[in-house]
Amino acid sequence: xxxxxxxxxxxxxYALAVLAALVVVLPLFAMVARVNWASFxxxxxxxxALSALGxxxxxxxxxxxxxxxxxxxxxxxxxxxxxxxxxxxxxxxxLPLVLPPVVxxxxxxxxxxxxxxxxxxxxxxxxxxxxxxxxxxLAQTFVALPFLVVxxxxxxRTGGERYEAVAATxxxxxxxxxxxxTLPLVLPGLASGAVLSFARSLGEFGATLTFAGSLQGVTxxxxxxIYLQRETDPDAAVALSLVLVAVxxxxxxxxxxxxxxxxxxxxxxxxxxxxxxxGNVA
Amino acid sequence: MKKGQKLAALLLAFLxxxxxxxxxxxxATGNGGGTLTVLAAASLKASFTELAKTFETQHxxxxxxxxxxxxxxxxxxxxxxxxxxxFASADTRNMEKLQxxxxxxxxxxxxxxxxxxxxxxxxxxxxxxxxADLSKPGIRLVQCAKQVPxxxxxxxxxxxxxxxxxxxxEENSVTDVLGKVISGEADAxxxxxxxxxxxxxxxxGVPFPEAASAVNSYPAAVLSNSRNSADARAFLxxxxxxEGQQVLAAAGFGSGRN
Amino acid sequence: MTFxxxxxxxxxxxxxxxxxxxxxxxxxxxxxxxxxxxxxSVIAGLLRPDSxxxxxxxxxxxxxxxxxxxxxxxxxxxxxxxxxxxxxxxHLNALENVAFGxxxxxxxxxxxxxEAARWxxxxxxxxxxxxxxxxxxxxxxxxxxxxxxxxxDPALLLLDEPMAALDIHSAPLLRRLLKRVLTDRxxxxxxxxxxDALMLADRVVILEKGRISEEGPTREVLERPRSKFAAxxxxxxxxxxxxxxxGLETADGQTISGHVEDPSYAGGDLAAVAVFPPSAVxxxxxxxxxxxxxxxxVTITDLEPHGxxxxxxxxxxxxxxxxxxxxxxxxVPGLPVHFxxxxxxxxxxxx
Numbered sequence: 001x002x003x004x005x006x007x008x009x010x011x012x013x014y015a016l017a018v019l020a021a022l023v024v025v026l027p028l029f030a031m032v033a034r035v036n037w038a039s040f041x042x043x044x045x046x047x048x049a050l051s052a053l054g055x056x057x058x059x060x061x062x063x064x065x066x067x068x069x070x071x072x073x074x075x076x077x078x079x080x081x082x083x084x085x086x087x088x089x090x091x092x093x094x095l096p097l098v099l100p101p102v103v104x105x106x107x108x109x110x111x112x113x114x115x116x117x118x119x120x121x122x123x124x125x126x127x128x129x130x131x132x133x134x135x136x137x138l139a140q141t142f143v144a145l146p147f148l149v150v151x152x153x154x155x156x157r158t159g160g161e162r163y164e165a166v167a168a169t170x171x172x173x174x175x176x177x178x179x180x181x182t183l184p185l186v187l188p189g190l191a192s193g194a195v196l197s198f199a200r201s202l203g204e205f206g207a208t209l210t211f212a213g214s215l216q217g218v219t220x221x222x223x224x225x226i227y228l229q230r231e232t233d234p235d236a237a238v239a240l241s242l243v244l245v246a247v248x249x250x251x252x253x254x255x256x257x258x259x260x261x262x263x264x265x266x267x268x269x270x271x272x273x274x275x276x277x278x279g280n281v282a
Numbered sequence: 283m284k285k286g287q288k289l290a291a292l293l294l295a296f297l298x299x300x301x302x303x304x305x306x307x308x309x310a311t312g313n314g315g316g317t318l319t320v321l322a323a324a325s326l327k328a329s330f331t332e333l334a335k336t337f338e339t340q341h342x343x344x345x346x347x348x349x350x351x352x353x354x355x356x357x358x359x360x361x362x363x364x365x366x367x368x369f370a371s372a373d374t375r376n377m378e379k380l381q382x383x384x385x386x387x388x389x390x391x392x393x394x395x396x397x398x399x400x401x402x403x404x405x406x407x408x409x410x411x412x413x414a415d416l417s418k419p420g421i422r423l424v425q426c427a428k429q430v431p432x433x434x435x436x437x438x439x440x441x442x443x444x445x446x447x448x449x450x451x452e453e454n455s456v457t458d459v460l461g462k463v464i465s466g467e468a469d470a471x472x473x474x475x476x477x478x479x480x481x482x483x484x485x486x487g488v489p490f491p492e493a494a495s496a497v498n499s500y501p502a503a504v505l506s507n508s509r510n511s512a513d514a515r516a517f518l519x520x521x522x523x524x525e526g527q528q529v530l531a532a533a534g535f536g537s538g539r540n
Numbered sequence: 541m542t543f544x545x546x547x548x549x550x551x552x553x554x555x556x557x558x559x560x561x562x563x564x565x566x567x568x569x570x571x572x573x574x575x576x577x578x579x580x581s582v583i584a585g586l587l588r589p590d591s592x593x594x595x596x597x598x599x600x601x602x603x604x605x606x607x608x609x610x611x612x613x614x615x616x617x618x619x620x621x622x623x624x625x626x627x628x629x630x631h632l633n634a635l636e637n638v639a640f641g642x643x644x645x646x647x648x649x650x651x652x653x654x655e656a657a658r659w660x661x662x663x664x665x666x667x668x669x670x671x672x673x674x675x676x677x678x679x680x681x682x683x684x685x686x687x688x689x690x691x692x693d694p695a696l697l698l699l700d701e702p703m704a705a706l707d708i709h710s711a712p713l714l715r716r717l718l719k720r721v722l723t724d725r726x727x728x729x730x731x732x733x734x735x736d737a738l739m740l741a742d743r744v745v746i747l748e749k750g751r752i753s754e755e756g757p758t759r760e761v762l763e764r765p766r767s768k769f770a771a772x773x774x775x776x777x778x779x780x781x782x783x784x785x786x787g788l789e790t791a792d793g794q795t796i797s798g799h800v801e802d803p804s805y806a807g808g809d810l811a812a813v814a815v816f817p818p819s820a821v822x823x824x825x826x827x828x829x830x831x832x833x834x835x836x837x838v839t840i841t842d843l844e845p846h847g848x849x850x851x852x853x854x855x856x857x858x859x860x861x862x863x864x865x866x867x868x869x870x871x872v873p874g875l876p877v878h879f880x881x882x883x884x885x886x887x888x889x890x891x
Contacts, residue, residue: 115466130467131422131450162627168614169584169621170692172644177615180640184631213424213451213462220452228454231354232429 028245035242036235043239051217052225053243059133059221060201063140067197070141071148072190076182078149079156090153097146104142105210112138113211135212136219140201147200148193155189156182195255199248318513319347319365321356323372323500324457325396325476329533330370336529337520344513352455353431360385360505367508368517370500372396373431377501387511390501393521395536397497398435399475400488401463408469413490416470417445424459424468427452431498432459436472438496460485474498479534497536543696543726547582547592547602554578554589554750560696563724567731567741567758571769575750576730580698583728584621585614597695615644620694624701626685628673634660634684635669641692659687663717679710683717690721697727703736715739734762734773746770766813766891776815777857780891783812788888796834798886811891820885821859823852824878825869834886836879840871854879 036043043049078090096104110116112129122129129135160182167181168174183190205223212219214228222244230237318337322330327350334346349356349366357376360369361383369386370393371377377390402410408421416423425447426433433452440447453459456473463471464484471485478487502521504514520526527537543560554575560566568576581587583594585601588611594601601617603610620641628637638656639649647655660666663683673681682702689697702718703711719739722729729740737744737758744761746754746769753767765771771778781790787797796814838855845851849860852871859879871877 109465109467113465113467131424162623162625163629165584165586165614166621166623166627167629167640167644168586169617169619169694169698170641170644170688171615171618172640173615174613176644181629184629187631209454209458214427214453215449215451218450228427228429228452230358231352231427231454234358 031238031241031245034238036239039235040239040242043233043236044243046236048216048220048225049222049236049240049243052220052222052240055133055136055217055220056202056222059136059140060198062137063144063201064194064198066137066141067145067148067201068190068194071145071152071193071197072183074145075149075152075156076178079153080161093149094146096143097150101143101204101206102210105139105207108135108139108142108207108211130211131213131215131219133218136208136221139207139211140204143204143207144197144200147196148190151193151196152186152189155186155193160185192255195251199251199255202244202247202251316343317345317347318367318510318517319349320368320370320517321349321351321360321364321366322368322370323353323356324350324455325372325474326350326370326394326500328480329530329535332529333520333526336525337517340520341513341516346517363507365507365509366505367510367514368502369505370502370521372498372500373434374499374501375431375434377503380503380505385506387504387506387508390503391518391522392499392501393518393526394500394530395497396474396476396500396534397493397536398432398439398472398490399478399493400490401460401471401473401478401481401485402469402488403463403466404484404486406486406488410470410488412488413439413443413492414445416472417447422467422469423447423449423471424451424453424462425449425472426456426459427454430454430456432456432472432474435496435498439492442495443492474534476534500535543594543596545583545592545594545601547589547594547604549578549582549587549750550590552578552750554582556747556750556752558745558752560726560728563726564743565722565725565727565729565741567729567737567744568747569731569737569744569769569773570747570753574747576747577700578750579747580621580700580728580730583617583696584619584698585612585617586621618693618695619698620689620692621698621700622685622689622702624704626673626678626681628676628681628685628688630673632672633669634665634671634673634676637673637684638688638691641688645692655691656687659691660684662690662721663687677710679706679713682706682710682714686714686717686721695726697722697725699727699729701730701732703731703733737773738762744770764887764889765815766889771813771815776817777821779814779857781812781814783810783888783890787883788812788814796886796888797883798834798888799884801887801889812888813891814886814888816881816886818846818851818858818860819849820881821857822880823859823861823865823869823871824880826878834881834883836881838877838879840873840875840877842873843871852877 074093078086078093109130111118112122112135113119114123114130119129129138163181163185164177167177172180203223204221205227208219208221209224209227214220214224220228222240226237226240226244229240320330320334330348330350334348337346338344353371353373353376356369357371357379360366360380369377369380377386380386381390400410400413400416402408410416410421415421425436428434428437436447450468451462453462456477459471460473460477460481462468463473464481475487475489478485502518504511504518508514531537542562545559546557548555552575556575556579558566558579568579570576578587582589583601589602589604591604593603593605596618599612600610601612628634629640632640635653635656638659639652642652642655643649657666657669660669663686665680665683665687668676668680668684676684686702699718703714706714715736722740729736731737741758743756744758745752746761746767748767748769754761754765754770761770762774765774765776765778768778779788779790779796781788781796783800784795787795787800789795798814798816836855836857838857840852840854842853843850843866844853846860850863850866852859852861852866854877857879869877
């Protein structure tokens, strides 16, 4: 509120906080310091780099869309439904958050791979997933979906159920309640979840490498390109890493930007204070 | 000093010390008298594990510490000051890089060679018989990216034979190629003959004569910051000795001296 | 239109039978946790009862009587719910909020908006069309919520303590408004306030522990309460017991004499209550006083201001005395005293 406000944080906490910030910032800084600026532009605009960046952006958009299409219903069912083993399902769905991506890749391989659970069926249908861009999107969706589900389920839980009940008593069918009440109410949560999913998709490496392979223009996304360039051309790897950092920074900034006063940003907060007379209008 | 500050200082010291302590073991073995640290290309794992035991029997009191990774990774680590005595690379390029940086003591010795072979899943369902078969349409070929030694070798053969391969994936390491053949995702993979040997039972090997035109040399050298160069030299000697050559040959490597 | 309802929810110990006549407003009162909100939830279709059946204007809301299983989902019931909090949809402005009901039931955008405008005018919120809920005061928001509920044209309006979250300035305005719109409109209103019951309801139902303990025309219930809760609402003392020839005999054997208002009584035990106002109770430190009087040996639990008097609470009864008398007697919580009530001031009637 103002500079005189009492914060109550012990001074030694600041020392550790600075240390914590350094743990994150220092490596990034060190990397930026190693950028060979003279050759930066040619390196990041090389054919293979642009191809990798383009592929990364395309697949990340696709997997984000897939995350929204599949994640919204899942979050809704987890937040609103009541059924046996719900807790177990939630834990399982969140597993990719803590799973090493390589493990995810192996799991996907044994699902969609040629010898996998669904592989033969897919092959029979003429679909080959492994080594295709589809595999990249699948791998990214696998690791990114929990981010969307977590943030959306959080938003769904902080409010909405009572609005939905009121909407139903006003004559709105479940479909209309979903479209006109539930979705608009959780839009901020959905947006930040989608941005996080996009960011996670963009950074996906392990599962893609294990499951999708690495071929320029088809499956070699930017992280894979960086990994490959590192073998022979560290300068190129550093330059491309910087590009990825820049995109990530932009994405994070987008996700956590301060609400610009729009009603949608404030809607979830309002659910708890809606009844307070003269509540925070700003 | 106040209690809180003392605690903070303690934590800070811990945070700085913890990573150092974690890698302290490696440092000690690298510089100590009775230990020898060998950084070797991943394809050498089986042979070098055996040879390290032989070396330890021959030199009682000396412990050999082995670290396996891609040659480029290892060269990078040495460049960043990783303490080690011997470097065994799967190609000459990475060794040359270290030589240029002045990190190699003396002349590297080529102690083994490796040639490419085609690995196919058991049963060879795609019916691969020759190098030329790899370019048949519908064949799912996986190979190394040309940035890594096994990929460079494949590219050299391609060029010499005028074949145009269309792999579905270009992997970063030969083990990744092998993995995709083992899992049955790929119909064929271009790997080293030693890989086919080590994965016997999981893959079948299809040797091809064109491989002889791109033989990978494995050089080894004593590193200039070695604190145990006597043992390091002895280890190099073991590699080129009949005993060492026999172990390497058993793994599928070609003779070093050619 | 009539509304008939009987339902049981075993888990909550809820078992209620209720009817609402055409144009009738029923106030439901009772202590916290008595099942008032459960009642509205079951009616609105937000909670499924274990058994029972309900019908609104000839349409079954649910029917779980033996051998049947009929369930009408909330949006097809015509039972709009107005809660303690306005719960206006935060992403819609006032007009869009009110238009939500009509739009949901098939009106065109044009029709819904004009309907909404009409109802906003009805609740004196015609100048708030464009406002977002975040820009409304608590009272304004609740008025818009009333308009939204009415615009849905409910066959039965359910109000769950609509005034409870309002400040003392907004409540009277909304109460007047509700009085106007609830006339000739069937409604059930949950309230803690006797004033709401008196002003808005034709009938009051007292709900205690999931069951109806008392019901009747509002005035009658407040004048002649038969339950402790209703007596408390009316500000009266109530002692339950059995009617005997000499008066009312309590569970612990004390006989309370008073005016037996039941000419038809012909002897035999009959559940009854003795009711008297706190103002009729005198407080003494000893028991040396003439008859005919009722004595209660009690220990003071609380003293609290009540208008210009002091309300003395002791043994589940209340007495109103002047501050001077209280000071003279040196009343403090924990002090044993005698509550004395003239028989003339005690009404005894069947429970």
